Amino acid sequence: MSMRMESSGSRKGPTTPFERGLKALADRQYELAVTLFSDAAEAGDRRAEALSKRGVCRLHMEDRRSAAADFEAALQADPRHAPALTNLGNLALEDGRLEDARVRYEAAIAADPDYALAHHNFAVLLKREGKVGDSVRELRLAAKLEAGSFWDFLSGRRRRT
Known part of the structure; x- marks a missing residue:
């Protein structure tokens, strides 16, 4: 009995605008990614996620105003889209609007308690507020969740793109 191997020619690349947008984002082709995520959102393909990813691209392009609008559109x-809530929290934190950041991070964690990035960034806020013990606890939880995501990824159970 011989083992069958799949030829590399039969592998498919990203086919939908959303998938191609993810590839463009990973390749740092932000303008292309914005277009592809816009197409995906218009087509209703993972609309909230597409709008949120478009916002991430716009952050990389240093267009904070458009990025914030994209995160709001995702919401x-x-x-309950945790990445958009977290990114709005990040923008608020960067602007020194600590209470707005807290509201966004807490909403992200309530929406998705397993979203490690929300816990991590909430820990940054807590440290800035001088709540070091609470910050350390959030960082530990974020690390635990991130490790779980890593093992999920290795086992083929991806949580999030």
Whole structure:
């Protein structure tokens, strides 16, 4: 009995605008990624996630105003979209609007308690507020969740793109 091997020619690359947007984002082709995520959002393909990813691209392009609008649009599509909530928290934190950041991070954690990045960034806020013990606890939880995500990834159970 011989083992069958799949030829490399039969592998498919990203096919949907959303998938191609992810590839463009990973390749740091931000303008292309914005276009592809816009196409995906218009087509209703993972609309909230596409709008949020478009916002991430715009952050890389140093267009904070458009990025914030994209994160807000993502929340219109899904009010519990943890990445958009977290990114709005990040923008608030960077601007020194600590209470706004807290509201966004707490909403992200309530929406997805396993979203490690929300816990990590909430820990940054807590440290800035002088709540070092609470910050350390959040960082430990974020690390534990991130390790779980890593093992999920290795086992083929991806949590999030």
